[in-house]
Amino acid sequence: MIGIFDSGYGGLTVFKPIIELLPEYDYIYLGDSARAPYGGRSGEVIKKFSEEAVEFLFKHGANLIIFACNTASSLALRHVQEKYLKGPNERERKILGVLIPVAEEAVKTTKNGHIGVIGTKATIQSKVYETEIHKLKPHIKVFQQACPLLVPFIEENWHKKPEANSILKKYLLPLKSTHIDTLIPGCTHYPLMIGQIEKYMGKKTKILHSGEITAGKLKEYLERHPEIDSKLAKNKNRTFFTTDNPRRFKEFTEQHFGMKIKMPAQIELG
Template identity: 45%
Template structure:
């Protein structure tokens, strides 16, 4: 895996991905698995996370700054691997930048309603994502008879970022968050945050084996694969040297450890100041 460094890197055409922190590395992992060899540029805004507690105006500003950072370093496709940004800033990004932009909400919604199960769908996410109502609105637009129950889980992102993955405290918090959804007897659960797949095993255990879990990061990776297959001219523009570069706006030893867990392999985070 090639790792690049500072801001003066040559502008190699890459797939650009950003998130409020390092949770978006679960999306990077999915794209690396489905598009092996494609060059990837990642930016995690760890200095300003979590986005879930910020106002929509602030999240839009951050999303535009993150996208500009990636585009200036060669990104030719943008993946918003942050549900909070996807739910509030997608229009601002697409109106500002003339390039393909993908986000994690619609692919997850399409996967959820495609499930051959009763349309009783649960959604967990940050406060910003749940408050936006974006999942419920898009599910209802495609499947009006669906029942949607949404629960904000504000503590899960900091727990994942701090590496508290298998502690008794995290187990109790996950159980408490999921309890209302268990009582509603949901059949499908959307992980409306790219940090949450790291806790997927625990979430599955607490919500029950009969509930189908939708990983929004994996779903958007499938969408990018389909887009490139249908747009060979764009596919031909992207470099495929296996070059992967990871930038963060703040760095700690714990971020580095958590990043290795999310990517399931060695990784070097380069600290940059916005």
């Protein structure tokens, strides 16, 4: 089974492209909405929350986990990989993130060597996108902007309101003057505002979609690793868990993603 973990609804922007590209697999989705957003929390707390999510997903049958959360990928992915994938579990289980595939795609996409990144405070302060991009092309200029209010707006389903547009413009304004031709929405919640972002940044800036990129990379990964693929159930089952308000989770999923789902089970982590 493939497990997908996010701090809330944002991971659904990764989940949907994955199930569209790889519909035959069984999936389990965990959204930690009760503790969202993760972006303003300390690294130690993010690691703790990520450990709890990983343990839950492994306990419920996941063999491969996707960290569909940039904040968790930035600050906790390597930590949980080292903790849970050592010894006999190394070949049986895998934990992957969204960050490196997106950084690789940004390097391929840019023509002028100017890449922008928007994300939570934790992701931006980690400078992990800048680090990964410079591993590939040291000369590329990376311009980053923290957008701490966007995730709360999206989690509250207020992201189409004028107030959200006003705040988004303030966040993007500094990036407009840097002449970036490629923008990484470094949070999986942000594709829910992709139309507003594209409208403000204009046609000369390519906005990357982490969900589509991750789905493609996952497909390639499973093709390269038949020993992992063979362990994944393929019955087209989808199971959803949330740490808060399952009815709202269901309504949000159906409204914004057009996916009819069963009522998620509410669980408590920690």
